């Protein structure tokens with residue numbers, strides 16, 4: 493079947509750390525996706541979008557070429573790709589808050605390390621040669637970059653290179669291989685990207701619809717709806733304590749003159765400390781409830 497250009501094409505990782513979370517985000521945005529683990533593509537049953545399940549390394553190319561209008565990929569893969577191309581063919585639309593990891597240089601536990609100059613004249617194994625080279629150049633360190641496709645943590649044991657530069661999140665893989673992180677090259681998370689190639693009017697409208705739903709999903713993840721009661725004198729202090737709430741609604745409480753209900757959408761995390769401060773400022777009957785959907 494040829495590509496249906498009346499639909500939107502979204503490139504997602506087929507199988508790996510970002511796969512389930514990318515699909516979840518689209519599902520939360522209302523797309524009904526019925527695809528088995530082995531499918532290479534899927535049609536959203538209730539939205540004019542087709543999902544393409546590919547290797548994450550291919551996503552920046554597909555989106556830059558316009559083969560897929562949108563894609564979800566880690567900043568690490570995206571920036572490595574961008575450093576190797578003359579023109580930027582994509583725009584980053586949103587940071588998605590999952591797939592957090594860092595590209596870090598690590599050294600064997602037994603090797604002393606006294607800052608980046610310790611890397612001078614040394615070999616460093618990595619799957620991210622361009623990001624690593626940029627890091628070294630910016631610090632005027634002359635080291636040899638050895639490229640590996642995977643299992644980079646094995647390089648010191650195999651005497652391929654004493655240092656490595658690879659993705660780290662918990663640090664468990666480094667520790668299991670007798671390594672410790674010494675430098676951070678890039679902090680990364682999954683991002684939503686779109687092609688810079690112009691879309692026709694119809695697909696621009698479909699993309700706009702999906703993007704506003706995704707914005708809504710991302711906003712609700714952090715947001716909470718707060719309700720509380722307070723006396724008139726305490727209102728100013730209490731509203732100033734509400735995190736990320738712009739214009740709270742203030743309603744008189746029936747049968748309690750001088751007392752009000754305050755309702756607000758807080759677009760930042762609401763911690764126990766905040767609730768304690770609100771209580772200390774005179775708030776009572778404080779309720780914090782999750783928000784299911786939001787369209788800004």
Ligand SMILES: Nc1ncnc2c1ncn2[C@@H]1O[C@H](COP(=O)(O)OP(=O)(O)OP(=O)(O)O)[C@@H](O)[C@H]1O
Pocket residue numbers: 505506507508509510546547548549565566567568569591592593659660661662680681682
């Ligand atoms: N330990 C980690 N914790 C959190 N996120 C990670 C971690 N390792 C990698 N990631 C993020 O998830 C992305 C995908 O990682 P994964 O290991 O599934 O990639 P891959 O093996 O290259 O997969 P593919 O088969 O698609 O090429 C990485 O590019 C990075 O953005």
Ligand SMILES: O=P(O)(O)OC[C@H]1O[C@H](OP(=O)(O)OP(=O)(O)O)[C@H](O)[C@@H]1O
Pocket residue numbers: 509642643645658659660661662663664665666
């Ligand atoms: O700091 P940690 O939590 O231990 O995570 C780090 C590991 O995660 C990634 O590999 P992954 O497990 O995704 O396998 P891969 O080799 O297939 O990329 C990365 O390449 C590290 O090896």
Ligand SMILES: [Mg+2]
Pocket residue numbers: 547548549
């Ligand atoms: Mg890959």
